[in-house]
Amino acid sequence: MSTWNQILSAALVGTDRRPCVLPGEDPVLGGVLPPGPTDAAGLLHAAGSLTLAGRASAGASGTTHQEGTEVVMAVSGDAPPPERDDRAAVPRPASRRLAGLLSGSQSEENQRLVVAWLRLAEETDRRVPYDQLPALLDLGTRRRDARGPVLALGGPRARWLAAHDLQRWSWVVRASGDRPGTPSSDLIDVSDRSVWDDGDVHAKVACLAALRAQDPAAGRALLLESWGELRATDLAMLVPVVRDTLEPADEEWLERALDAGVRAREAAASLLLRLPGSGLVGRMGDRVRSWVSDADGVLQVALPHDLDADLRRDGIVLKPPASTRQGQRAWWFEQVVAAAPLDAWTGLAHDPAELPDRKIVPDLGAELCRGLARAAAREEDFVTAVRLGTDPRAGHDFLREIAGTLDAEAAAVVAVALLRSGGARVARIDLVLDAVAAPWPDDVSDAVLDYLTPSKGRRRRWVDDVAVAARTGLPLSRLDRVREIADAGTSHPYLDELAEHLETITAMRAELHAEPHATTATSTP
Amino acid sequence: MDGTWTSAQVEAVAPDAKSLAAARKQVAGTKWSNDGFGGGSALLWGECAGSGKKPYQVCIDLDEPAYKCSCPSRKFPCKHALALLLRWSEGSVAEQAEAAQFADEWRTARAGRVAKKEARENAPQTEAQKAAARRRADERAERVAQGVADLTRWLDDQAAGGIAALGRSGYRAFDDVAARLVDAQAPGLAAAVRRCGSVAASGSGWEERLLAELGLLRLLVSAAGKLDELPGPLADTVRSRLGLAPSSDDVLAGTPVRDTWEVVGLRDTAEDRLTARAVWLRGRDTGRPALVLSFAAAGAALPVDLVPGTAVDADLCFYPGALPLRALARERHSPVMPLAGAPSSVMSLPDAFDELAGALGSDPWLDRYPLVVHGTLRAGSPWRLEGAGVSVPFVRDVRPWELLAAGGGAECPVVVEWTPQGLIPLAVHTADGMVTGAEARA
Numbered sequence: 001m002s003t004w005n006q007i008l009s010a011a012l013v014g015t016d017r018r019p020c021v022l023p024g025e026d027p028v029l030g031g032v033l034p035p036g037p038t039d040a041a042g043l044l045h046a047a048g049s050l051t052l053a054g055r056a057s058a059g060a061s062g063t064t065h066q067e068g069t070e071v072v073m074a075v076s077g078d079a080p081p082p083e084r085d086d087r088a089a090v091p092r093p094a095s096r097r098l099a100g101l102l103s104g105s106q107s108e109e110n111q112r113l114v115v116a117w118l119r120l121a122e123e124t125d126r127r128v129p130y131d132q133l134p135a136l137l138d139l140g141t142r143r144r145d146a147r148g149p150v151l152a153l154g155g156p157r158a159r160w161l162a163a164h165d166l167q168r169w170s171w172v173v174r175a176s177g178d179r180p181g182t183p184s185s186d187l188i189d190v191s192d193r194s195v196w197d198d199g200d201v202h203a204k205v206a207c208l209a210a211l212r213a214q215d216p217a218a219g220r221a222l223l224l225e226s227w228g229e230l231r232a233t234d235l236a237m238l239v240p241v242v243r244d245t246l247e248p249a250d251e252e253w254l255e256r257a258l259d260a261g262v263r264a265r266e267a268a269a270s271l272l273l274r275l276p277g278s279g280l281v282g283r284m285g286d287r288v289r290s291w292v293s294d295a296d297g298v299l300q301v302a303l304p305h306d307l308d309a310d311l312r313r314d315g316i317v318l319k320p321p322a323s324t325r326q327g328q329r330a331w332w333f334e335q336v337v338a339a340a341p342l343d344a345w346t347g348l349a350h351d352p353a354e355l356p357d358r359k360i361v362p363d364l365g366a367e368l369c370r371g372l373a374r375a376a377a378r379e380e381d382f383v384t385a386v387r388l389g390t391d392p393r394a395g396h397d398f399l400r401e402i403a404g405t406l407d408a409e410a411a412a413v414v415a416v417a418l419l420r421s422g423g424a425r426v427a428r429i430d431l432v433l434d435a436v437a438a439p440w441p442d443d444v445s446d447a448v449l450d451y452l453t454p455s456k457g458r459r460r461r462w463v464d465d466v467a468v469a470a471r472t473g474l475p476l477s478r479l480d481r482v483r484e485i486a487d488a489g490t491s492h493p494y495l496d497e498l499a500e501h502l503e504t505i506t507a508m509r510a511e512l513h514a515e516p517h518a519t520t521a522t523s524t525p
Numbered sequence: 526m527d528g529t530w531t532s533a534q535v536e537a538v539a540p541d542a543k544s545l546a547a548a549r550k551q552v553a554g555t556k557w558s559n560d561g562f563g564g565g566s567a568l569l570w571g572e573c574a575g576s577g578k579k580p581y582q583v584c585i586d587l588d589e590p591a592y593k594c595s596c597p598s599r600k601f602p603c604k605h606a607l608a609l610l611l612r613w614s615e616g617s618v619a620e621q622a623e624a625a626q627f628a629d630e631w632r633t634a635r636a637g638r639v640a641k642k643e644a645r646e647n648a649p650q651t652e653a654q655k656a657a658a659r660r661r662a663d664e665r666a667e668r669v670a671q672g673v674a675d676l677t678r679w680l681d682d683q684a685a686g687g688i689a690a691l692g693r694s695g696y697r698a699f700d701d702v703a704a705r706l707v708d709a710q711a712p713g714l715a716a717a718v719r720r721c722g723s724v725a726a727s728g729s730g731w732e733e734r735l736l737a738e739l740g741l742l743r744l745l746v747s748a749a750g751k752l753d754e755l756p757g758p759l760a761d762t763v764r765s766r767l768g769l770a771p772s773s774d775d776v777l778a779g780t781p782v783r784d785t786w787e788v789v790g791l792r793d794t795a796e797d798r799l800t801a802r803a804v805w806l807r808g809r810d811t812g813r814p815a816l817v818l819s820f821a822a823a824g825a826a827l828p829v830d831l832v833p834g835t836a837v838d839a840d841l842c843f844y845p846g847a848l849p850l851r852a853l854a855r856e857r858h859s860p861v862m863p864l865a866g867a868p869s870s871v872m873s874l875p876d877a878f879d880e881l882a883g884a885l886g887s888d889p890w891l892d893r894y895p896l897v898v899h900g901t902l903r904a905g906s907p908w909r910l911e912g913a914g915v916s917v918p919f920v921r922d923v924r925p926w927e928l929l930a931a932g933g934g935a936e937c938p939v940v941v942e943w944t945p946q947g948l949i950p951l952a953v954h955t956a957d958g959m960v961t962g963a964e965a966r967a
Binding site: 011 | 532542543545546549677680681682683684685686687688689732733736737739740741742743744747878881882885886889904917926927928929930931933934935945955957960
């Protein structure tokens with residue numbers, strides 16, 4: 001036993017019960033304290049001397065005994081250093097602006113400004129300052145719209161950093177789907193089977209994502225090979241990984257996953273819905289046809305009384321979310337409608353979008369609206385999806401969900417249609433506008449500016465919402481027009497704020513395009 | 526170069542990040558009028574349009590620094606003062622021969638207050654006052670000696686009875702002892718005992734850490750018991766560890782050390798209701814490390830004259846001791862100069878630890894020390910600093926992601942503060958410039 005451990009064990013029970021004997025040959029105590037039995041004071045002196053010796057020799061020998069500050073000689077293995085990035089950092093004023101925004105409040109307004117900053121920075125051939133990468137990667141965790149710019153502006157260093165904590169920044173691995181051409185599979189060496197075999201579930205997720213991005217079939221083979229050893233909880237996390245690389249050949253194993261645990265089943269079912277013509281979608285269509293019939297123009301719905309094993313297996317969830325005050329059976333109906341193909345309704349209506357106008361017994365109008373809107377969004381019939389999604393019966397916040405499924409071009413078409421036609425009567429158009437790629441194309445900008453021009457009959461809140469969306473979407477070239485509108489009539493705070501916001505973005509752009517600071521220039525070797 | 530602050534100096538004076546963000550919105554030139562600096566002294570002033578009719582009047586004495594603003598904000602300095610400083614630091618404020626009237630009035634009123642205070646402090650002592658001062662010093666020495674004896678007994682009792690019990694008794698056992706030491710006017714010992722209390726509650730492995738602290742404390746009280754027999758510098762070190770540091774006037778009366786002092790790091794720590802700011806310096810020619818401490822009530826501004834990444838030619842007066850580390854700035858011979866790159870002397874990790882071993886040989890109770898080394902940061906459990914085949918852990922739960930990102934897995938100059946619990950990262954220097962860690966910003 002080392003001298004330190006002898007002293008420690010005596011100190012723990014006390015020298016009254018366990019006498020402390022100092023050894024004669026200790027390299028530290030020899031010459032400082034006499035060897036042999038000692039009292040409490042001697043014990044403490046010895047402890048203090050050993051502690052001091054340990055601290056003093058920490059950098060040299062690597063053999064301290066306590067305090068968790070031991071210095072080891074071996075240098076730990078770590079991720080290889082990131083590839084070189086030959087771009088210079090953005091100019092100082094721009095990098096200070098970014099730092100200020102990221103360290104300030106995380107309000108929606110501030111986050112939007114950061115995203116605007118990132119988009120402007122992408123127009124330059126510069127990178128972000130590296131020390132801002134942790135905050136930017138975190139922003140990417142919260143906001144999908146920041147992910148592409150963060151990876152592009154962060155370059156190899158961003159992916160290198162994310163590889164240090166794939167649980168916190170898992171989106172970086174999956175991000176290849178968000179932005180074609182951004183390789184992120186280089187984070188994981190897919191040829192190294194031990195990552196998959198020995199890693200925890202997060203490592204497996206990263207490994208599968210990387211492999212699928214390169215070769216979907218190889219990823220599928222890997223999954224099937226280890227199928228028997230994967231727990232249902234692992235499967236629940238692994239299934240969603242293939243979302244962006246889904247192909248018809250995946251149906252077979254996804255069907256098998258329906259027989260795993262509840263969470264794995266939900267994940268698998270949601271993917272099977274994305275496979276056109278999958279067996280699951282077909283079964284849902286059959287249910288619609290057998291449950292709903294036409295009686296003189298009235299829709300008659302015969303709902304099952306129990307959620308049988310087949311329905312459960314297909315991912316139908318027993319209880320509605322706590323936030324809705326639906327009955328259980330109405331909730332089953334909504335899920336089945338959402339999962340069925342629109343053409344399952346052709347026997348009942350020429351245009352499924354007109355179905356909610358019909359009388360329905362029992363009264364399942366809201367469920368029908370939401371279900372059909374989801375089905376339409378899945379089939380990328382976005383105009384129908386948004387039309388149904390804006391139906392008042394679907395609920396106030398439902399459009400948010402539908403807007404989340406829109407691609408940029410569809411969103412532009414839908415937004416213009418909403419603003420020009422029923423705009424005055426539709427809430428939350430901003431949700432659709434957020435899905436339009438910024439800066440907005442001319443037709444969207446024109447429609448928005450007309451909508452923002454003060455006139456009667458529009459709800460203040462709705463106009464405010466659109467003005468907030470315009471802060472990030474409206475091209476800077478429209479700033480003058482905003483000022484014109486703002487100066488034309490009485491003061492409207494939403495227009496002043498929009499103008500101020502666009503001015504800030506203009507200033508940010510000037511900072512980003514300024515001549516580089518002297519020290520940044522010298523930093524390029 | 527004139528004495529204009531860098532933006533880093535302005536940022537350092539902000540009470541919090543929110544104030545700084547708010548100040549940035551006030552920087553726009555359209556908001557400001559009647560502004561200027563100079564006017565015969567280090568004065569900065571301006572009027573900032575607010576929501577009311579009357580603009581807010583802002584005055585700043587750049588020497589102290591001291592701030593005045595007519596706005597109702599309780600933040601100090603407020604966003605208007607910060608915005609004015611930002612404008613000045615980027616060169617948007619012009620020098621004026623005469624100060625605006627409101628600024629001049631404030632300066633005159635302030636000068637009056639300062640003169641009165643100085644007159645009070647500099648009044649010559651009478652014989653009776655001197656005698657009373659001597660008597661007080663003797664009384665205090667007596668009480669401290671009693672406190673030392675008291676603590677010695679308590680420490681030996683713990684070792685005799687077993688320290689295992691201390692892990693169960695919680696802070697209470699330590700707080701009682703610490704309170705008696707405060708009464709005995711030995712605040713340094715009281716703080717050391719309270720630290721032991723938190724060590725005893727620090728979870729797995731606490732026994733070893735506590736025994737280490739108790740052992741060092743026992744060495745300290747042994748030394749305190751025979752102050753007269755110790756060499757002078759060591760006796761001074763022991764006195765300062767007891768909490769009997771000399772007054773700043775006495776320190777400033779000592780022999781100064783002139784050097785170009787590079788500010789290598791800064792760390793704020795919260796203590797009760799105070800914020801303590803530690804600024805680490807290293808002399809360019811002498812190679813000496815120095816620590817300048819300052820304190821402010823929580824939320825109030827701390828001095829910003831020493832900002833990492835700058836250097837100043839100055840006289841420093843060190844507190845006496847076997848390892849003079851803490852110092853006060855007496856006189857400056859140059860304005861603040863920005864450092865062009867990394868600090869001038871960057872050591873290998875083994876060399877730095879050799880220096881540290883020497884420092885511990887001089888002051889066994891040393892618990893913080895600045896190191897500027899070539900190293901690579903490594904994430905892990907714990908995070909580590911590696912270099913020249915050596916790998917040293919950071920303190921538990923420290924994860925300097927910004928510094929890791931800036932370093933990018935390559936070796937670069939790293940500034941750390943050594944503590945017995947591990948290293949605390951302060952800054953790294955890369956081609957992009959200096960990056961300070963979150964730990965350095967408290």
